[in-house]
Amino acid sequence: MAERRLFEDVADTIRRLILDGTYPPGTRLPGERELSDRFEVSRVTIREAEIALQATGWIHIRTGAGAYVEAVLPGDNAVLPKVSAFELTEARSLFEAEAAALAAPTISAETLEKLETLLAAMADENASEDEISAIDREFHMTIAAASNNKAIIHVIESLWRMRMELPEVRTSHSMVCRKDGKARQSEHSDVVEALRKRDASGARLAMRRHFNRLIESMLDETEERALVELRRSAAESRERYLLSAKLA
Numbered sequence: 001m002a003e004r005r006l007f008e009d010v011a012d013t014i015r016r017l018i019l020d021g022t023y024p025p026g027t028r029l030p031g032e033r034e035l036s037d038r039f040e041v042s043r044v045t046i047r048e049a050e051i052a053l054q055a056t057g058w059i060h061i062r063t064g065a066g067a068y069v070e071a072v073l074p075g076d077n078a079v080l081p082k083v084s085a086f087e088l089t090e091a092r093s094l095f096e097a098e099a100a101a102l103a104a105p106t107i108s109a110e111t112l113e114k115l116e117t118l119l120a121a122m123a124d125e126n127a128s129e130d131e132i133s134a135i136d137r138e139f140h141m142t143i144a145a146a147s148n149n150k151a152i153i154h155v156i157e158s159l160w161r162m163r164m165e166l167p168e169v170r171t172s173h174s175m176v177c178r179k180d181g182k183a184r185q186s187e188h189s190d191v192v193e194a195l196r197k198r199d200a201s202g203a204r205l206a207m208r209r210h211f212n213r214l215i216e217s218m219l220d221e222t223e224e225r226a227l228v229e230l231r232r233s234a235a236e237s238r239e240r241y242l243l244s245a246k247l248a
Contacts, residue, residue, distance in 0.1 A: 005130060007048035008165070010039050014049060015058055018069055029059065029067040048134040048164075051141060055161035063145065080162055085172035085218055092159050093211035095152060096140060100191060100203035103146035107195050111146050115139060115192045123185055129174065137164065139188060143195070143207075176217045183213060 014035075017023050029035065029050070032043045039046070050067050053059045057074035061067045083091075103111075118139045122132060137160055144156040163169055177184070187210035194202035 005048075005164075006041060007045045007052060007130070007134070010035075010041060010045055010049040011052045013039065014053060018058060018073070023069050025069050025073060026071045027069050028065075029069065031066060042131075044131050044134045047138065048130075051134075051137060051157075052161065052164060055157040080166060083162060083166070083169070085169045086215060088159060088162050088166075088169055089211055089215050089218065092156070092163070093208055093215075095155050095159065096144065096211070097204045097207040099144045099147040099149070099152050099156060100195065100207040101200040102149055102152070103143050104195050104198050104200040104203040106148065107146045107198075111142060112192065112196055114142055115195070118142065119185070119188055119192060122188065129177070132177070133164070133173075136184075143191070146195075172218060172221070175221050176214065180214075180217055183217075184210070187213065 014023070014029070018025075023029055030038070032046045032050075035046045036043045050059060050061060054061050054067070057070060059067045059069050118135055121127070122135045122139065124131075127135070141156065141160065144153050147153065163173065187206065190206040191203060191210065194206045
């Protein structure tokens with residue numbers, strides 16, 4: 001079983017506090033700093049937990065105003081479908097490319113500045129894999145929010161929930177992302193540049209290129225793992241053959 005991420009534990013704790021009435025429906029959650037101190041985790045982890053809770057319908061995040069508990073809490077319909085990393089990435093390419101195109105004409109200077117800040121944070125060589133993943137998600141969700149299309153935002157939130165919570169998908173992304181940091185950084189920069197130019201077609205294309213390269217990297221990683229497994233199996237067969245030949 002894949003190891004749980006810290007933000008998942010924090011999200012579970014906040015969910016229990018919502019259910020026991022500590023944070024009632026419709027109320028504002030404490031700020032990131034307060035929650036960070038309470039749970040003794042980083043603000044990045046709190047941000048990850050809140051995005052996960054928003055994706056599953058427990059809270060909604062208002063830009064500049066904080067996170068609020070939903071008035072109507074989710075039921076058992078929050079169960080995720082079983083999808084592959086390839087299926088998920090294809091879906092993300094479709095929706096996130098269109099979100100970028102929609103965001104381009106009206107994106108604010110404040111949002112562009114936030115994206116630049118996230119780009120810089122993503123380039124930090126001292127950041128952990130979990131921190132980079134959280135920053136990456138915030139980058140993409142910021143663009144989705146700038147599309148001002150609630151249906152698209154909801155879909156992308158759900159896709160990101162699959163990206164972060166499905167063990168097989170998370171493992172596949174983890175293996176690829178360890179090797180492609182510079183490519184990802186360059187691709188994200190291209191998206192921001194197109195947004196800054198108010199170029200809807202360019203933003204769509206830049207986002208698609210990002211996901212196309214990610215799919216190619218996944219294919220390469222799958223082939224590499226298959227070759228490693230084939231060599232291991234062949235080595236075991238050879239060892240069994242040589243052992244049986246000695247005993248003959």
